[in-house]
Amino acid sequence: MITTYLFYLLTFLAIMFAIRVVSTKNPIHSVLYLVMTFFAIAGHYVLLNAQFLAAVHIIVYAGAIMVLFLFLIMLLNLNKETEPHKSVWLKTSAVVASGLLLLVLVGALKGASTIQATNTFNPNIGLIENLGKTLFNDFLLPFELSSVLLLSAMVGAVMLGKKSIK
Amino acid sequence: MSAIQIIPIEWYLLLSTVLFTIGVAGVMLRRNAIIIFMSVELMLNAVNLLLVAFSSYLSDSKGQVFVFFIMAVAAAEVAVGLAILMMVYRNTKSSDINILNKLKW
Numbered sequence: 001m002i003t004t005y006l007f008y009l010l011t012f013l014a015i016m017f018a019i020r021v022v023s024t025k026n027p028i029h030s031v032l033y034l035v036m037t038f039f040a041i042a043g044h045y046v047l048l049n050a051q052f053l054a055a056v057h058i059i060v061y062a063g064a065i066m067v068l069f070l071f072l073i074m075l076l077n078l079n080k081e082t083e084p085h086k087s088v089w090l091k092t093s094a095v096v097a098s099g100l101l102l103l104v105l106v107g108a109l110k111g112a113s114t115i116q117a118t119n120t121f122n123p124n125i126g127l128i129e130n131l132g133k134t135l136f137n138d139f140l141l142p143f144e145l146s147s148v149l150l151l152s153a154m155v156g157a158v159m160l161g162k163k164s165i166k
Numbered sequence: 167m168s169a170i171q172i173i174p175i176e177w178y179l180l181l182s183t184v185l186f187t188i189g190v191a192g193v194m195l196r197r198n199a200i201i202i203f204m205s206v207e208l209m210l211n212a213v214n215l216l217l218v219a220f221s222s223y224l225s226d227s228k229g230q231v232f233v234f235f236i237m238a239v240a241a242a243e244v245a246v247g248l249a250i251l252m253m254v255y256r257n258t259k260s261s262d263i264n265i266l267n268k269l270k271w
Binding site for chain 1: 170172173175176177178179180181183184185186187188189190191192194195196197198200201203204205207208211214215218219220221222223224225226227228230231233234235237238239240241242243244245246248249250251252253255261
């Protein structure tokens with residue numbers, strides 16, 4: 001019973017904070033609401049028996065990526081409302097278009113056939129032992145390639161961030 | 167008692183769809199490049215949540231490993247994207263994306 005209530009609460013929080021991310025004027029508030037959204041999503045991960053992923057999600061997203069966003073906003077001194085407003089017509093059409101997208105997606109998912117689990121139910125799937133076995137047995141090459149990706153992203157960021165290239 | 171035995175997967179589908187749509191609305195509504203970037207992060211997270219949900223319901227850990235890779239790619243994307251935003255700000259003194267219309271048809 002308490003799981004159902006937790007699901008409702010986390011869903012409500014995630015959607016409300018996500019709406020606030022989009023609708024807040026101040027970019028700093030937007031970042032902080034996005035952090036709260038990520039915490040709600042991490043709660044959903046815990047409910048889904050993915051405890052390790054919940055911890056990694058908080059560390060990577062709330063701890064690293066969002067701090068990077070905050071750092072950039074403070075570095076560029078964007079913490080006041082400088083954004084010019086779009087016209088009401090454009091805003092209305094954007095909301096209507098995304099609402100129609102939601103309608104199409106929900107309609108497409110409603111007619112989809114339900115999935116059937118082929119494996120037997122295993123509640124320990126999100127623990128670090130099982131995840132590590134899968135990662136290093138089936139996904140070893142993508143794992144190594146992602147390290148190359150991170151290295152190239154780091155080099156690219158340093159190159160772009162430099163004052164001028166001689 | 168975990169959520170898997172109680173809550174049907176359709177609800178997670180619905181939640182992910184709503185979060186994704188809010189991200190799409192953010193991209194269309196806002197003109198600040200940083201907030202557009204955050205909306206893209208929101209869309210990535212909606213997909214991550216759906217992958218974890220399917221992985222748990224099917225008792226298959228491959229979906230959660232996919233989420234790891236998405237997180238790695240998102241971290242790389244954020245590093246490069248924020249560096250690009252900083253360069254744009256340095257050249258135009260603004261984070262408004264409507265200035266960047268040289269490639270617009």
